[in-house]
Amino acid sequence: MVGPTLRFMDGFAGFRTTHIAGIPVLWRADRRFKTFRVALYARRTHDERAAARSMLPSLLLQGTERDHNRPALARRMHDLYGAAVHPMSSKVGESHLLCFALDSVSGRCLPDRPDQLGDGLGLLADLLARPRLDGDGFPSDVFDLERAQTLNMIRTLADDKGSYAMERAIACACEGEPMAIPEHGGLEAVEKLGRADPEVARRDFLTHGAMWAVAMGDLPDESELEAKISAFLAELPERDEQPVAPAVVVPERDATRTRETTDLRQSKLVMVFRAPKQTDGQERVGRNLFVSMFGGGAHSRLFQEVREKRSLAYYASAGLDRHKDFVLVQVGLDRDSIEAAETEILNQLAALQRGEFEDRELDTARSMMLSSLRTVDDSIGQRVRFTTEQWMQQNDRSPEDVSRLCAAATKDHAVAGGAGIWLDHSYVLTTARETAHGETAHGEGS
Amino acid sequence: MSDRFEHLEDPVVGERVQLGETSKGLKIRVAPTDRFREMSAMITFRYGSTDLGFDVAGSRHSSPEGVAHYLEHKLFEDDELHVFERFGQRGAQVNAMTGFGRTTYYFNATTSLEENLQDLLHLVSNAHLTDENVEKERGIIAQELRMYEDSPEYRGFFDLLRCFYREHPVRNPVGGTVESIQGIDVAELTACYDAYYRCGNAALAVAGPVDSDAVFELAEACALRAGEAPVSRCPEDLGPVQATSHERAMEIARPRVLLGFKERSLVEDVSARVTRDLVTRIWLDHVFGAASDVREELHRKGLVDDSLSASYTGDRAFGFAVLACESDEPDRAVDALRGALKAPCTIEESDLERVRRKMLGRYVRTFESVQPVAMGHGDEALEGLAPFGAVERMRSVTVDDVRARHAELCRDDSFASVVVRAD
Incomplete structure (x- = not known):
């Protein structure tokens, strides 16, 4: 089991740290910015409760005890100079993450210097601790409407062929693993939900979720910040935090393949690769560099060899999922190129794994990674995301720390980063026939 | 403080900008934001998918749909090392976008302003067009267009514009269609490049920790041709919608x-x-x-x-x-x-x-x-x-x-x- 807390020395990943009401709080005051973000995270193991959990953000935005509907909530945000208070639900590997974030312009940059932090946290507290309920659940009319909307949203996912192919690829590759459950929980699970289920999920998150808070930007001095965050966190129920289960690891096996058809013009290929778990910082950077050379942008083998030289695809890229140790390749291409593209992608991976790459390829991947790390501090959103990722992976390294590892990484580190990556599943979404769209027009000029 | 620029400050948030213009008429704005490590530079041309006709040497030149987007793709190729790779080696990300009335080329980077900006300006100042590379790009663009055609929002949006407009080219998809791009060749791309890629039809904007004098000197030295672009000829089409x-x-x-x-x-x-x-x-x-x-x-x-x-x-x-x-x-x-x-x-x-x-x-x-x-x-x-x-x-x-x-x-x-x- 992954422990809920980490060591505290001089802070974490470049943030100062403390505990308030038993919850780790990471903060970084930075007067370069005219805005700030405060985010509270709660994390649970991903399981069959996903449907109830993923409906929470939309239900919470339907109103609070004080602001009874969405327009009232929105007007309160507008009065706070367009502050955004948004609950978000996401699947992180095989965990479910709920985030309550406040993004606001700092009061010092506004007329009459309003208390944007205090007022914004008050709104955030209303949203997560005092939702508009009817007894033990959300009001029936609100719940029914939002459930219908969620069902529609799930159905409509199939219209975004790229996202749909990715979801199907993961479901096929991870059958029987929690990873196969989509973030929204699936149609059947949502259909079975009752109006009390999301409220049970809300209480479960706030009581048992592994929780931490992150604040960054133009923040007040330490004592004022602590007082305001203390008042905010005092709204939470008594805590009984439970650990998040580690992701399931699957032993290497023969690759499988799924081919599905629909009416589309550009086919999709998603290849799900699995990789060994890493803990050492230098090894992790080695894998980042390997995946960057493989498919991490316009400099990569997938872009250069598959798209540019062989014209096999319009796009081809690879991304790393650290929480599940996946390397996911996504390709948009013509139906006739699928086999050739898949073969070429495997060839390029194998070549890189054998160390068959030039120094300039590694140098370019390194330059891209260093440049990206240098800009993390330029954005509150990016830095908070970076720190949150580090926190979830118990990796106490700032962007500067990771940059040092990146600068020191050798060809051997990159090759080691690619070692043991194996293809588990190929998913193809393509067309079985030539497309024929029917069209009719009405009107004076038709 | 450089005297090549006019210096202005925002009265509300205190942000600054410097306004200048090269001897060939390229407008420049530099926002020196030293608090960031990242810099962003973009050069924008007043040329987009709706610019399908102009007068040259006394006659009307008409373009197929999608030529501005095709040209944007082609300018990312030159006769030396591949463009993306060159920027990538400096840790810079480079890209471009085409809209109804604009084409923009940009990079984001944390170092090497001079090299990156010089390269960006070189890209737009030289069109490396050959029969072979124009033909090769056709397949890639066709795949891009097919990808868009799978989107009901995209198809519906241009259906709506076709209801609004009887003949104005805004009714056409920005990238054209798989059919329309078949008519685009080196001569067509060259004609449009020569017409619209000019200093008087462009603006360069740079923000980040940059030296405004260095930006000015690089812009002054770039080979982009002087002069204004021709007036685009397109129907006014302000009447009632053509289909309800x-x-x-x-x-x-x-x-x-x-x-x-x-x-x-x-x-x-x-x-x-x-x-x-x-x-x-x-x-x-x-x-x-x-x-x-x-x-x-x-x-x-x-x-x-x-x-x-x-x-x-x-x-x-x-x-x-x-x-x-x-x-x-x-x-x-x-x-x-x-x-x-x-x-x-x-x-x-x-x-x-x-x-x-x-x-x-x-x-x-x-x-x-x-x-x-x-x-x-x-x-x-x-x-x-x-x-x-x-x-x-x-x-x-x-x-x-x-x-x-x-x-x-x-x-x-x-x-x-x-x-x-x-x-």
Whole structure:
């Protein structure tokens, strides 16, 4: 089991740290910015409760005890100079993450210097601790409407062929693993939900979720910040935090393949690769560099060899999922190129794994990674995301720390980063026939 | 402080910008934001998918649809090391985008301003076009276009523009069609490049920790040709919509609805046009934004859901407001949204004040990263709009302006709707 807390020395990943009401709080005051973000995270193991959990953000935005509907909530945000208070639900590997974030312009940059932090946290507290309920659940009319909307949203996912192919690829590759459950929980699970289920999920998150808070930007001095965050966190129920289960690891096996058809013009290929778990910082950077050379942008083998030289695809890229140790390749291409593209992608991976790459390829991947790390501090959103990722992976390294590892990484580190990556599943979404769209027009000029 | 530039400061948030122009007429804006490590540079040309005709040597040159986008693809190729790789070796990300009336090339980086900017300017100053590389690109662009054609929103949007416009080229997809790009060759691309890729038709904007004198010298030295671009010849097309409705069938999970109004008049003065855009957006936000009781009522009745979006696009030669959403009952949704659009505008001073506050917050946020700063200054420079006017413009808008705008735009013969049905 992954422990809920980490060591505290001089802070974490470049943030100062403390505990308030038993919850780790990471903060970084930075007067370069005219805005700030405060985010509270709660994390649970991903399981069959996903449907109830993923409906929470939309239900919470339907109103609070004080602001009874969405327009009232929105007007309160507008009065706070367009502050955004948004609950978000996401699947992180095989965990479910709920985030309550406040993004606001700092009061010092506004007329009459309003208390944007205090007022914004008050709104955030209303949203997560005092939702508009009817007894033990959300009001029936609100719940029914939002459930219908969620069902529609799930159905409509199939219209975004790229996202749909990715979801199907993961479901096929991870059958029987929690990873196969989509973030929204699936149609059947949502259909079975009752109006009390999301409220049970809300209480479960706030009581048992592994929780931490992150604040960054133009923040007040330490004592004022602590007082305001203390008042905010005092709204939470008594805590009984439970650990998040580690992701399931699957032993290497023969690759499988799924081919599905629909009416589309550009086919999709998603290849799900699995990789060994890493803990050492230098090894992790080695894998980042390997995946960057493989498919991490316009400099990569997938872009250069598959798209540019062989014209096999319009796009081809690879991304790393650290929480599940996946390397996911996504390709948009013509139906006739699928086999050739898949073969070429495997060839390029194998070549890189054998160390068959030039120094300039590694140098370019390194330059891209260093440049990206240098800009993390330029954005509150990016830095908070970076720190949150580090926190979830118990990796106490700032962007500067990771940059040092990146600068020191050798060809051997990159090759080691690619070692043991194996293809588990190929998913193809393509067309079985030539497309024929029917069209009719009405009107004076038709 | 460099005397090559005019120095201006925003009275609201204290941001600075420097305005200059090279001897060949390339407008430059530099926003030296030393608090960031990242720099963003972009050069924008007043040339996009709607520029399909111009006069040259006494005769009319007509282009196939999609030529501006094709040219954008081709400029990312030169006779030396591959462009993406060269930027990548310096840790820079380079890209480009083509719109109805603009093509923009940009990079984001944390080091090597001189090398990156020199390369960016070199890209747009030299078109490396051969029969072979133009032919090779055709397949890649065709794949891109097919990808868009799988999107019901994309198909529906251009169906709606085709309802609005009988002949104005804004009705064509920005990248053209797989069929139209078959007619694009080296001669066509060269003709368009020679016409539009000129200093007098471009603006360079750079934001970040940069030396403005270095930017100026690189811009001064670049080989981009001097002179203005020809006036694009396209039909005015300000009459009634050419079709009031359109239907398309696609294999999709849920029908899509798109509807809106086209502009029936043009505004020459750029400042007045920007104000008109702002007033239109305030009206749309009032009726269809998150704080709207109208939207909430439609939502509660199940007529629209959170997929509903409202947008406005305004340009020198065209303009339109578009609502889009998913709906299981598209015909009812069209009727309800049309009713909401045409209902009397009820905005009050308190609503407007709330919108002003929201927009002020949004304005301050604009300066929290370099790319939107560079993009904003680039657009303003190209249009000849003075910097830092947004807050004053917001303050000057009145309730009567919004009501008048609603009445001007929402004419029956300016309205059209599109339904993309599930096949």
